Amino acid sequence: MKLAMTHPYSGDFRAFAAMLPDLERAGLDAVLLPEAYSFDVISQIGYLAAITERMEIGTGIVNVYSRTPALLGMTAAGCDHVTGGRFILGLGASGPQVVEGFHAVPFVAPLARTQDVIEVVRKTVRREVVAHDGPAVTIPLPQGQGTGLGRPLKLVNRPDRPAVPVWWAALKTGAVRAAARLADGWIPFLFFPERAKLVWGEALAEGTALRAPELGSLDVFAGGRVAIGADVDVDAVRDAVRPQVALYVGGMGARGKNFYNDIATGYGFGAAAKVVQDLYLDGKKKEAEAALPTDLLDGLIMAGPAAAVADRVAAYRDAGVTYLEIIPHGGDPVRIVERMRAIVDA
Incomplete structure (x- = not known):
């Protein structure tokens, strides 16, 4: 089980970045940056890549509408290159308020679009000629739209890895089923480990049954607020x-x-x-x-107390969580990561 954090998009990025090398040395394995309608996270990922050495850095999440599918593939390949193979592309549909109200893009067919985006991203990173005809995305632009001069292209650069992990922030049954079938990882919300199967168990099982063996097992990113000590x-x-x-x-x-x-x-x-x-x-x-x-x-x-927190960690592990999110409560975040590292590794 890896230890991870999410940096809130409304937080002080520069203060967080200054602390991140210490968090990495303390045992933090991954950090995700959400976007919503805040500062873009791709510029921040480039900055964090330069000041860290081993931790994975990802989007948690970017939406599948405001960037074209091919641009998301370019972004995945580019961020993976500057991080030295440490990038995770976390995707989600967001919602009409952000997609239509902020980006002025129609919020239509979120499930189909996310599936199409994942396929296009993977084609781009594999440096294939990007041609795609899906229910929500067609590349190149179909005849009768635009100038008609567009032809399929492939990425100019050669990506460092033939595949970049793609995680899906899915909650509804159909999306969770699709994430278990197609994605490298799943980002749920309000995850109660002992009861998660009551909500998502059937969808996860159905999707996993259709999962391609080459994808390996599904990573799960979940956790909660952490405070450790007898006096908590x-x-x-x-x-x-x-x-x-x-x-x-x-x-x-x-x-x-x-x-x-x-x-x-x-x-x-x-x-x-x-x-x-x-x-x-x-x-x-x-x-x-x-x-x-x-x-x-x-x-x-x-x-x-540490024993009680260890029991909670065990519950997350038993629920299939592979990236345990830590939200430090008070105190010293670096010390909390050190203590969680000891509990997880015990």
Whole structure:
């Protein structure tokens, strides 16, 4: 099991970058950079490549609409080159607000587009002539569109590796099934290791049954907020995650159209999830946060004495997690990574 972090797109990138070499020496194996509608992450990945030596650096995530599929392939090959073979391309659909509201691109056929993008990325990195005729992406531009002068091309440069890992941030059943079949890795959200199979188990099994052997096993990137020590205030750690969990379970979407609420329901917290949603949509955010069940919050964090955290790590490992995400809670992030490294390697 590898140790990983995600740097929040609203955080101080320069401060994080200054600390990253110390985190690498402490045992951190990977860092993912999300994008949303923030600073672009590709420039940041180039910067981090120059100041690190062994850790993997990836996007966590970039959307499949704002860059063309071939450009995403170029980006994968280019970032893999500057990192010396340490790049991970994390992809996701994002949503209409970002894709249409910010990038002015139609948010259509997200599942089909993601599958097409993965295929085009892999063709590009293999330095094949990029011709693709899928349900969402056609390359070159079809006759009758544009000038009609476009012809298939292949990447000028020779990539360092014939394949760059492509991870898919998938949540809905069809996308999770497709990720298990096609992607190198899967990035879930609100991952409760002991109950994850209740929500995604069937889709993962169906996709894995159709997986090409040459892809190897599916990497899984998941984790939570971490605080280690006999004196840790576990209630404070729970309280630290309440606003985000309440936002997603209660405020993302309308009643009956909130997949994060569906995830909580699938975990067995249906009644509480409904209460949280009703409170949140009525503008009672603090009440919604307070209504989150302790058992749900405990499934999303790793906090307490080292033995208790070790039990949580074991649960993530048993759930198939190969990249354990660490979100340090208070204290010294470098020291937290060192302690987690010892627990994971024990």
